[in-house]
Amino acid sequence: MTERALTQNALLMTSTNEDALAAAVREHSRLVYRIAYSVSRNHHDAEDATQETFMRVLRYRRKLEGIDDLKTWMARIAWRVAVEQAKKRPAASLGERQVADAISQLRVGGKTAEELASTREMATMLESLIAALPESLRDAIRLSTVDELLPSEIAQMLETSEASVRSRLFRARQILKDKLSALEVQHGTRR
Amino acid sequence: MGPEGRDQFDDLLDGALKHYGDVEPRVGLEGRVLARLPSGRPTRVRWTAVLAGVCISALTVGVWWGLSPRKDIPRFGGAVTPQELGTTQPNPPTAIEPGLRPAEHKAIPIKAGRRGEPKLPQFPSMRVLSRQELAMASYVERFPKEAALIAQEQRSFEDEIRETEKAAGLDRPTHDSER
Numbered sequence: 001m002t003e004r005a006l007t008q009n010a011l012l013m014t015s016t017n018e019d020a021l022a023a024a025v026r027e028h029s030r031l032v033y034r035i036a037y038s039v040s041r042n043h044h045d046a047e048d049a050t051q052e053t054f055m056r057v058l059r060y061r062r063k064l065e066g067i068d069d070l071k072t073w074m075a076r077i078a079w080r081v082a083v084e085q086a087k088k089r090p091a092a093s094l095g096e097r098q099v100a101d102a103i104s105q106l107r108v109g110g111k112t113a114e115e116l117a118s119t120r121e122m123a124t125m126l127e128s129l130i131a132a133l134p135e136s137l138r139d140a141i142r143l144s145t146v147d148e149l150l151p152s153e154i155a156q157m158l159e160t161s162e163a164s165v166r167s168r169l170f171r172a173r174q175i176l177k178d179k180l181s182a183l184e185v186q187h188g189t190r191r
Numbered sequence: 192m193g194p195e196g197r198d199q200f201d202d203l204l205d206g207a208l209k210h211y212g213d214v215e216p217r218v219g220l221e222g223r224v225l226a227r228l229p230s231g232r233p234t235r236v237r238w239t240a241v242l243a244g245v246c247i248s249a250l251t252v253g254v255w256w257g258l259s260p261r262k263d264i265p266r267f268g269g270a271v272t273p274q275e276l277g278t279t280q281p282n283p284p285t286a287i288e289p290g291l292r293p294a295e296h297k298a299i300p301i302k303a304g305r306r307g308e309p310k311l312p313q314f315p316s317m318r319v320l321s322r323q324e325l326a327m328a329s330y331v332e333r334f335p336k337e338a339a340l341i342a343q344e345q346r347s348f349e350d351e352i353r354e355t356e357k358a359a360g361l362d363r364p365t366h367d368s369e370r
Contacts, residue, residue, distance in 0.1 A: 021228065025221050033216040043217060050216070051224055058228060117206025126207045145212025177200045 025054055028071060031148045032078040038142040039082035040089075041127055049085055053078040069156070075149065076157045129179050133172055140168035141176075 029050060036049035056077050067073045116122055130138055136158075143154045144165075151169075155162040320328065331338040 022221075022225055025224050025228075029221050029224055030216060033220060034212065034214060037214045037216075038212060047216070047220065047223070050220065051227055054224055054228055117203055118210050122203075122207050123210055126211055130211075141208070145208050147212060173204060176204055180200050180203065 021054075021058065024057065024070070024074075028074050029054070031071070031146070032074060034146045034148070035075055035078040035143070036082040036085075038145055039079070039086050045085055045089070046082070049078065049082045052081045052085075056081065069153075072153050072156050075153065079143070079157055125183075126176070129176055130172075132179075133175060137168050137172040137175065140165055141172040144169055 032053050033046050033050045036053070037043070037046035040046050040049065053074065057074060060077075064070070064073075130141060133141065139158055140154065143149055143157065144151075149157075151165050152162050155165045158165065
């Protein structure tokens with residue numbers, strides 16, 4: 001643990017130092033928000049989860065003594081909060097019309113993969129495909145989209161090994177690609 | 192699509208996943224989070240205040256309970272003082288011969304009047320019967336003839352003593368008049 005992290009933990013543990021709490025919010029709120037958003041895909045829910053995460057940090061500050069990595073600890077809390085929230089809300093499913101629109105975008109000539117990837121239709125379809133993945137693969141690929149998280153940190157959050165995370169990511173990508181391909185073929189042959 | 196298509200999907204997936212995670216919180220997130228977070232200091236002060244209040248209340252009740260006289264609790268086996276009875280004896284008790292000392296004075300269960308009941312001005316104030324008196328009353332109730340005989344014998348015995356004392360020139364009050 002770095003000296004800076006130790007100092008931050010000690011200040012947070014006292015809980016009377018509001019500057020330490022404010023510093024923790026400033027430093028980690030973006031990460032917490034992005035983790036929450038990767039699950040909820042909704043700004044309002046992600047902000048609620050961010051709030052709840054820091055409430056829990058304040059509540060469990062006594063446990064900071066045994067925490068080596070404050071960032072990963074907060075990320076894990078944020079992940080759990082977001083997953084709990086998501087369980088209370090039904091996942092939005094993608095309609096047939098949206099799939100057709102997304103696929104038609106893929107077939108439009110002259111667009112690069114990057115341009116296609118940035119379309120709203122593609123984003124919606126990807127959300128739906130990721131939501132349909134098995135839980136272990138879904139969790140890994142969602143967390144991998146958060147830039148601030150390293151595979152080793154994702155492994156800590158999911159309480160598994162780094163090799164397992166890499167394996168899950170590989171399998172998730174394979175499934176997503178296969179599904180994209182299948183959709184393209186299916187909708188392409190219909191037209 | 193063939194192998195070329197697979198490559199295209201790879202690029203597409205990479206780009207889509209990049210956009211999937213590329214999200215920024217709305218402006219002012221930190222401020223909103225901090226504004227809704229309760230600070231630790233007031234919570235501690237509040238708990239301390241509650242704890243102090245409870246301790247002071249408990250201490251006050253304990254002191255009051257410890258210093259207040261227990262008039263409601265009956266005592267057995269102890270002599271009754273005039274202060275406990277709430278009355279004053281007009282005449283201090285005179286010396287009584289050891290043989291005539293009434294045994295019931297050793298253990299008189301004291302039971303104060305019910306709460307709210309005014310004290311009677313009469314003396315002696317009303318009290319419950321002692322164990323000996325209760326035993327005697329029970330005996331009289333169960334064996335009235337024997338009790339009458341015993342009482343008659345006792346009276347004749349006292350009369351004899353009185354006559355003997357008169358004959359000896361000792362005119363002292365009887366045990367009953369002492370009472």
